[in-house]
Amino acid sequence: SYVLTQPPSVSVAPGQTATITCGGNNIGSYSVHWYQRRPGQAPVLVIYYDTDRPSGIPERFSGSNSGNTATLTISGVEAGDEADYYCQVWDSGSHHVVFGGGTKLTVL
Amino acid sequence: EVQLVESGGGVVQPGGSLRLSCAASGFTFDDSAMNWVRQSPGKGLEWVSLISGNGDTTYYADSVKGRFTISRDNSKNSLYLQMNSLTTEDTALYYCAKDGGNSGYDVDYWGQGTLVTVSS
Numbered sequence: 001s002y003v004l005t006q007p008p009s010v011s012v013a014p015g016q017t018a019t020i021t022c023g024g025n026n027i028g029s030y031s032v033h034w035y036q037r038r039p040g041q042a043p044v045l046v047i048y049y050d051t052d053r054p055s056g057i058p059e060r061f062s063g064s065n066s067g068n069t070a071t072l073t074i075s076g077v078e079a080g081d082e083a084d085y086y087c088q089v090w091d092s093g094s095h096h097v098v099f100g101g102g103t104k105l106t107v108l
Numbered sequence: 109e110v111q112l113v114e115s116g117g118g119v120v121q122p123g124g125s126l127r128l129s130c131a132a133s134g135f136t137f138d139d140s141a142m143n144w145v146r147q148s149p150g151k152g153l154e155w156v157s158l159i160s161g162n163g164d165t166t167y168y169a170d171s172v173k174g175r176f177t178i179s180r181d182n183s184k185n186s187l188y189l190q191m192n193s194l195t196t197e198d199t200a201l202y203y204c205a206k207d208g209g210n211s212g213y214d215v216d217y218w219g220q221g222t223l224v225t226v227s228s
Contacts, residue, residue: 001170031212031213031214033208033212033214033215035153035215037153042203042218042219042220042221043153043203043215043218044218045208045214045215045216048208048210048212048214048216049210049212049214054216084152086152086153088153088214088215089213090212090213095167096155096167096169096170097143097145097155097158097167097213098155099145099152099153099154099155100152101152102152102153
C-alpha cells in the first residue's frame with residue numbers, strides 16, 4: 001500500500017521557520033492533511049487539503065504539495081509548537097487512510 | 109461543540125476480546141464517517157478502521173482485518189470497535205476520530221483516547 005515518509009526529527013530555534021516534509025510517490029496527486037500532536041494530548045488538524053487551515057489555526061502554519069513531496073511550514077516558531085507532526089492521505093486504491101511516520105519538532 | 113468520548117479500554121490477555129465505544133455529540137452523527145486510529149507506545153499514528161455515515165461501508169487496516177469489526181448505532185450517536193484475537197501488537201491508545209466530510213478523508217475532531225493493554 002501507499003507509503004508516506006517523514007524525517008524523524010526537525011529542530012529549529014524560536015522565531016525561525018520549521019519545514020517538515022512528507023514524501024510519497026506522486027503525492028502531488030493526493031490531498032494531504034497535517035496533524036499536530038502535543039505530548040499527552042489528542043492530535044489536532046492543522047492543515048487540510050494541502051494548504052487549508054482550520055479555524056483557530058494560526059497563519060504561521062502553511063502547507064504545499066507538489067511532485068513527490070508535501071511540506072508543512074511553520075513560520076515564527078514558538079515553544080508551544082513543539083510537538084509531533086503527521087501527514088496523512090487517503091489511498092483510494094487500497095481504501096486505506098495512510099499516516100506518515102511522524103516528525104518530532106524540537107524548539108531549541 | 110463537538111465531543112468524542114471513548115470508553116471500554118483496559119487490560120486483556122492475548123487472544124482475548126474487547127469492545128470499545130465512542131459517544132459522539134455536537135454534530136449530525138449520521139452525516140459523518142468515523143474512524144478508529146491508534147497509537148502504540150513510542151510509535152506513530154496508525155489508522156485502524158473507517159465506517160461511512162450510514163454504516164454500509166467499512167474499511168480496515170491490513171493489521172486488523174478479520175479480527176476487528178467497526179460498527180455504529182446512529183440512534184445512539186455511538187461508534188464501536190469489536191476487537192477479537194488480540195495480540196500484544198494491539199496495545200495502544202485508541203482514538204475515535206470524526207471524518208472532515210469533504211471527501212478528502214481528513215480527521216477534523218479527535219477524542220482523548222482509551223488505552224488498551226494486551227498482556228499476560
